Amino acid sequence: MADVRSQLTERVREMLSHALGSALDRLATARTEAAGARDLLARTRQAAERVPRRSAGLRDQRIAELDKRYAAEIDTLARRAVAEAHRESPGAAGEPWPTWTPAPAGRGEPVGALRLGDVELPGVDPVPALLPLLDAGHVELSGDDRAGCDAVVATLLLRALGRAAPGAVRLVGYDPDQLGGGLAGFAPLAPAGLLTFVGPGGLARLLDDLVDQVRRINETVLAGEYGSLRELAAATGRRPEPWRVAVLLGGDELSRHERGQLDRLVRTGAACGVHLVVRGIDLPAEPGVHRIVLTPDGARIGDYPDLPVRLDPAPPATLVTETCRRIAERVNEGPPPTPFTDLLPPDDRMWLENSANGLVAPIGDGPQGRQVQLTLGDYPPHALIGGPSGTGKTNLIFAWIGSLATRYSPAELEFYLLDFKEGVSFARFAQGRRDPSWLPHVRLVGINVNTDREFGLALLRFLAEELRNRADAAKRHEVTKLAELRAVDPDGHWPRIVAVVDEFQMLLAGRDAVAREAADLLEDLARRGRSQGIHLVLASQDVRGIEALWGRPALVAQFTLRIALPKALRILAERNDEAQTLPRHHAVVNAESGMAEGNQVARIPAASDWETWSELQHRLWRMRTPDAAPARLFDGDAVPRLADAPDFRALTPPAPARSGDAGAGAPPGAAAPPAGGARGPVALLGEIIDVQARSAGMRLPRAPGRNLAVLGTRVDEACAVLDAAARSLARQHRPGTARFSLACLDPDADLPARALYDALGDDAAWYDEETVAELMAETAAGLTAGGPPGEPHYLLLYAVDAATARLEARVGQRTGLDHLRRILHDGPERRTHVLAWWRGVARMRSDLGGPASRTDQIGAWVALDIQGAELTSALYPGTGGPDWYPRPWRGLFFDRAVHRTGQVIIPYGPGQP
Numbered sequence: 001m002a003d004v005r006s007q008l009t010e011r012v013r014e015m016l017s018h019a020l021g022s023a024l025d026r027l028a029t030a031r032t033e034a035a036g037a038r039d040l041l042a043r044t045r046q047a048a049e050r051v052p053r054r055s056a057g058l059r060d061q062r063i064a065e066l067d068k069r070y071a072a073e074i075d076t077l078a079r080r081a082v083a084e085a086h087r088e089s090p091g092a093a094g095e096p097w098p099t100w101t102p103a104p105a106g107r108g109e110p111v112g113a114l115r116l117g118d119v120e121l122p123g124v125d126p127v128p129a130l131l132p133l134l135d136a137g138h139v140e141l142s143g144d145d146r147a148g149c150d151a152v153v154a155t156l157l158l159r160a161l162g163r164a165a166p167g168a169v170r171l172v173g174y175d176p177d178q179l180g181g182g183l184a185g186f187a188p189l190a191p192a193g194l195l196t197f198v199g200p201g202g203l204a205r206l207l208d209d210l211v212d213q214v215r216r217i218n219e220t221v222l223a224g225e226y227g228s229l230r231e232l233a234a235a236t237g238r239r240p241e242p243w244r245v246a247v248l249l250g251g252d253e254l255s256r257h258e259r260g261q262l263d264r265l266v267r268t269g270a271a272c273g274v275h276l277v278v279r280g281i282d283l284p285a286e287p288g289v290h291r292i293v294l295t296p297d298g299a300r301i302g303d304y305p306d307l308p309v310r311l312d313p314a315p316p317a318t319l320v321t322e323t324c325r326r327i328a329e330r331v332n333e334g335p336p337p338t339p340f341t342d343l344l345p346p347d348d349r350m351w352l353e354n355s356a357n358g359l360v361a362p363i364g365d366g367p368q369g370r371q372v373q374l375t376l377g378d379y380p381p382h383a384l385i386g387g388p389s390g391t392g393k394t395n396l397i398f399a400w401i402g403s404l405a406t407r408y409s410p411a412e413l414e415f416y417l418l419d420f421k422e423g424v425s426f427a428r429f430a431q432g433r434r435d436p437s438w439l440p441h442v443r444l445v446g447i448n449v450n451t452d453r454e455f456g457l458a459l460l461r462f463l464a465e466e467l468r469n470r471a472d473a474a475k476r477h478e479v480t481k482l483a484e485l486r487a488v489d490p491d492g493h494w495p496r497i498v499a500v501v502d503e504f505q506m507l508l509a510g511r512d513a514v515a516r517e518a519a520d521l522l523e524d525l526a527r528r529g530r531s532q533g534i535h536l537v538l539a540s541q542d543v544r545g546i547e548a549l550w551g552r553p554a555l556v557a558q559f560t561l562r563i564a565l566p567k568a569l570r571i572l573a574e575r576n577d578e579a580q581t582l583p584r585h586h587a588v589v590n591a592e593s594g595m596a597e598g599n600q601v602a603r604i605p606a607a608s609d610w611e612t613w614s615e616l617q618h619r620l621w622r623m624r625t626p627d628a629a630p631a632r633l634f635d636g637d638a639v640p641r642l643a644d645a646p647d648f649r650a651l652t653p654p655a656p657a658r659s660g661d662a663g664a665g666a667p668p669g670a671a672a673p674p675a676g677g678a679r680g681p682v683a684l685l686g687e688i689i690d691v692q693a694r695s696a697g698m699r700l701p702r703a704p705g706r707n708l709a710v711l712g713t714r715v716d717e718a719c720a721v722l723d724a725a726a727r728s729l730a731r732q733h734r735p736g737t738a739r740f741s742l743a744c745l746d747p748d749a750d751l752p753a754r755a756l757y758d759a760l761g762d763d764a765a766w767y768d769e770e771t772v773a774e775l776m777a778e779t780a781a782g783l784t785a786g787g788p789p790g791e792p793h794y795l796l797l798y799a800v801d802a803a804t805a806r807l808e809a810r811v812g813q814r815t816g817l818d819h820l821r822r823i824l825h826d827g828p829e830r831r832t833h834v835l836a837w838w839r840g841v842a843r844m845r846s847d848l849g850g851p852a853s854r855t856d857q858i859g860a861w862v863a864l865d866i867q868g869a870e871l872t873s874a875l876y877p878g879t880g881g882p883d884w885y886p887r888p889w890r891g892l893f894f895d896r897a898v899h900r901t902g903q904v905i906i907p908y909g910p911g912q913p
């Protein structure tokens, strides 16, 4: 039992031991696991502790990065805002006071916003605080910082004044509390009309007036075409109205009427350049109203109350007064010129107008900003321009020419321009030595013609001829007016003609034949030119010019378009004195014969500047047709050259005799047809004063009296006349078929006579004092020989009267003078012609046989420095002689075979072919 028991015990013990062992094992395992878990926990805890520390670091790092990025972005934005602000408020709109000067915006450039101070942002550079006022809105100031308010007002006004052209900003001040003290610095503007103050009771009137301005501008300036003056300026480059800034500083409560007007202005003013800057008055909440609240700590501007603004200090008082004084001075000097290009059509509209019914072109801006047009057509047909010297008459003519020439092509419009003033102002329209261009519409330019009234006459004669042509053509087509003629003859060349005569009174001065004929022609042209598209524009600086016309009321009545420059007298109607108060660079344009109802004031652009003109002229010149000929330039100071004369160039020798007619050995020229045909060769003597540069010529047929006398003491001119005569004759004979005998009896004429002798070559023979008697005797003897006349023989006698003593001597039965008289008498019929220069009429008469001698042998003469009164009895028809006043390098030519009156000629200059 015991054993069992002991066995049992043992067994239990064993089992217990096992159980204990495994329990211990499990315990140990559990312990190990627990230690591992604890360890894990510890590690986990440790790790867990580390995790938040790391993410906070990351977070901080992220925040720091973001901060940096935002700071950089803000900095960039601030910089951009600064740059933008500078662009928005350039020059005088934003420049700090120490370096500030007025700098008006360019044409068509927006004025931009005005700088008030800086927006203060932490950590970045200050950004300019701007406020758009001109063309943009209104300003309402409030707050208890009175001095700050004054500074803002002064800042805004000075910047606005400096950013606009002088006179383009007008201020009205209403300051009932300080009676204008708040705007004292701007007082220098007052005398120029740029600042007006309204008294304490005047607010209603001031607002009424501004409302009226807005209404007027809307009605007549914007006229439905533009939404605002700003738009108009952007589209046209012109700013026809000033900005009007009303500064209203406090006062009593507004009446209902005032409130109503103020509200209207706030709504509608900015589009018309009317702006309000108010303090102590509430403006309605409308777009464009900017409110500034000023406290001693700074200012807050309207929509951005969170942005604190540090205002600029007020502009220095001296800067304000000095600027205002200078602006007033500029305005008192008168408005600056507007550019000529304002008058021109856009490039794609050049030369597109049709002149069938008239010529219409703008000449400048009217007070409402609309262009003032000048019309020439059936009504008004002709224009009279007047203004004292220096008031811009020539400039106005240039402006008008430019305005017309860009609208109408040369097929539609032609100009004839004549300037009797000393100077060469119209020369620019003709081809010059330095500038090959010319204005393609210009057919003729006359300059330096002040002593050659004949040239004016020539122009009028030419126009009268053109008038006749047009009237004939109209008759043929059974129409009466140019417009109708053009309709029935669409391929005809019927441009309108505008003839401008500057200082036309010169033409009508005096009571001589020239003045009489000129007035008659003018009257006819003025009366009939209207329907034939020939328009006269007469200009005069001088009341005498107009007076020259007063004797002819019918003529004056045709000039229904009147243009008066400042201070012009008697251009407009008797009681119309608008020109007396006209500012400079303006003109009264009146198409109602000067009656006051027809007045239109225009501001004339500067058109005299050569560079602007030159550029335009070159453009138009390049547009000309390939066959366009240059304008004819008549320069009264220029000496024409024979070689250039079309009539000289057209001269040719006669066709050679056919073979068999004149065989070898036949006397030269014997059977050749005579030069010039039956009418005889022509001796060219000088240029006629006419529009075609024709030559005056004397025919030398086989007829009695075909001799020429050149009369006067002027050596150069006398030689020039004989020279041209001989050279032109020589050109009509083949070499060896005519003889030229030169006798020079004045040593002063030796040089030119020798030059001619050399040029004539083998056909010429030279005689002098010693041999001149021989020449006479031989020539006279040759006339006696019977048979057909031989070759033409021309005797060119220089200062023949110097040989009188020699020629008085007897050689055989007769004296040399007898021979001379015989040659004069019988020579022409035998092709022997005398072309002789006598240094006085009496000397010639004495050579011809004494004071009472007949002068029929002298068929033609050219008088140089010989008074008209000396050219009487038998030399010139009628009594008293021709109206001839000798002047340098001019001659009066009279050929009794063809002339009824003398013809002024310009001898050809030296240096001939």
Ligand SMILES: Nc1ncnc2c1ncn2[C@@H]1O[C@H](COP(=O)(O)OP(=O)(O)OP(=O)(O)O)[C@@H](O)[C@H]1O
Residues within 6 Å of the ligand: 337, 338, 387, 388, 389, 390, 391, 392, 393, 394, 395, 396, 541, 585, 586, 603, 604, 605, 606, 607, 608, 609
């Ligand atoms: N509208 C204008 N704008 C700017 N300058 C002008 C204007 N009109 C004239 N001028 C200038 O004034 C000066 C005189 O003008 P202009 O020669 O046209 O006068 P005028 O009346 O023809 O004088 P005169 O008869 O003595 O020649 C010129 O220098 C010209 O450039």
